[in-house]
Amino acid sequence: MPELPEVETVVRALRGVMEGARIARVEVRRDGLRFPFPQRFGPRLEGREIVRMTRRAKYILATLDDDATLLVHLGMTGRFIVEAGEGFGAPGRHHNEEGTAFPHEHIVFHLAGSAARPNARPNARPDASPGARIGYIDPRRFGIMDLVAPGGLAGHRLLAALGVEALGPDLTRAYLQGAFAGKRAPLKAALLDQRIIAGLGNIYVCEALHRAGLAPGRAAGTLAGAGAAKALDRLIGAIVRTLNDAIAAGGSTLRDFAGPNGNSGYFQHDFRVYGRGGQPCPNLACGDMIHRMAQSGRSTYFCPACQK
DNA sequence: AGTAGAACCTGAGCGC
DNA sequence: TGCGCTCAGGTTCTAC
Numbered sequence: 101m102p103e104l105p106e107v108e109t110v111v112r113a114l115r116g117v118m119e120g121a122r123i124a125r126v127e128v129r130r131d132g133l134r135f136p137f138p139q140r141f142g143p144r145l146e147g148r149e150i151v152r153m154t155r156r157a158k159y160i161l162a163t164l165d166d167d168a169t170l171l172v173h174l175g176m177t178g179r180f181i182v183e184a185g186e187g188f189g190a191p192g193r194h195h196n197e198e199g200t201a202f203p204h205e206h207i208v209f210h211l212a213g214s215a216a217r218p219n220a221r222p223n224a225r226p227d228a229s230p231g232a233r234i235g236y237i238d239p240r241r242f243g244i245m246d247l248v249a250p251g252g253l254a255g256h257r258l259l260a261a262l263g264v265e266a267l268g269p270d271l272t273r274a275y276l277q278g279a280f281a282g283k284r285a286p287l288k289a290a291l292l293d294q295r296i297i298a299g300l301g302n303i304y305v306c307e308a309l310h311r312a313g314l315a316p317g318r319a320a321g322t323l324a325g326a327g328a329a330k331a332l333d334r335l336i337g338a339i340v341r342t343l344n345d346a347i348a349a350g351g352s353t354l355r356d357f358a359g360p361n362g363n364s365g366y367f368q369h370d371f372r373v374y375g376r377g378g379q380p381c382p383n384l385a386c387g388d389m390i391h392r393m394a395q396s397g398r399s400t401y402f403c404p405a406c407q408k
Numbered sequence: 409a410g411t412a413g414a415a416c417c418t419g420a421g422c423g424c
Numbered sequence: 425t426g427c428g429c430t431c432a433g434g435t436t437c438t439a440c
Contacts, residue, residue: 102433102434103433103434106433134416134417134434134435134436158433158434173434173435174433174434175417175433175434175435176417176418176432176433176434176435177417177418177419177432177433204418239417239418239419240416240417240418240419240432240434241416241417241418242416242417242434242435243434244435258435283410284410284411285410285411289411292434294434294435301433301434302432302433302434303433304433352433354432354433395412396411396412396413397412397413397414398432398434399431399432
């Protein structure tokens with residue numbers, strides 16, 4: 101579940117449990133995910149308090165009380181499952197009958213009980229997570245976990261190259277005019293490029309392009325000219341509205357994803373084009389069908405009549 | 409320089 | 425039931 105709205109949903113859910121809590125113990129069950137875990141990953145986390153949970157693009161950032169940062173990317177299939185301290189809730193979710201871990205649970209964070217957190221921040225809920233257990237599950241292991249030294253966040257190789265935050269104040273007409281100028285790459289590819297706008301993924305690019313009435317195959321550079329200012333404004337508005345609507349819906353749930361609280365998002369019911377090849381265009385006046393095509397190896401869904 | 413395609417992994421779904 | 429094929433929310437490296 102890994103585009104910006106899903107990551108934001110996860111951060112909000114984890115914030116209520118982890119912010120102000122202390123990490124008592126970490127189970128590290130393999131050497132790494134997409135990349136190897138840093139040296140002494142678990143021991144360096146143990147005993148630390150999580151001061152703040154934030155998000156940058158699709159990255160989850162947990163600031164620790166020693167100013168180091170735990171950086172997490174969910175890849176394609178990464179997810180967290182939170183269980184409150186009292187035994188194991190939701191039996192069978194990720195433990196089998198013998199109580200052994202789900203095969204793809206690679207990391208488990210055991211938080212200290214509330215009594216062990218005298219320094220909990222005012223906005224932390226002291227009794228929300230008595231010794232909560234937070235498991236990280238990721239079958240395909242495209243996810244990332246790293247521990248960034250104090251002051252090293254801005255220069256981190258994964259964050260340094262990111263473009264403007266999709267829901268941030270820097271996503272402006274002027275910025276995109278500069279970024280798209282002279283680009284012959286398809287608009288779809290330009291929007292997926294995290295170096296330009298950080299946070300969009302395949303689903304929300306398709307959705308935003310349909311809302312904006314712009315064709316995914318159109319050269320990005322054609323939106324950079326002064327004559328395309330209105331179209332560019334439409335695109336920015338569509339991106340922001342699509343993402344905000346998705347966040348409000350708790351993200352999108354494909355297949356069996358459930359959020360950390362066991363809840364699933366429901367924005368997938370609001371998809372206008374994604375996964376709807378062969379179905380009628382949602383624009384009532386249109387009457388055409390949603391088409392599916394491959395762009396740089398990924399599925400693009402669009403309405404050839406509405407999107408120009 | 410810029411772009412398609414493969415690669416990294418596993419699981420689900422479908423047709424036969 | 426089982427096999428083989430395609431596809432999947434992301435990112436990065438290689439080859440034209």
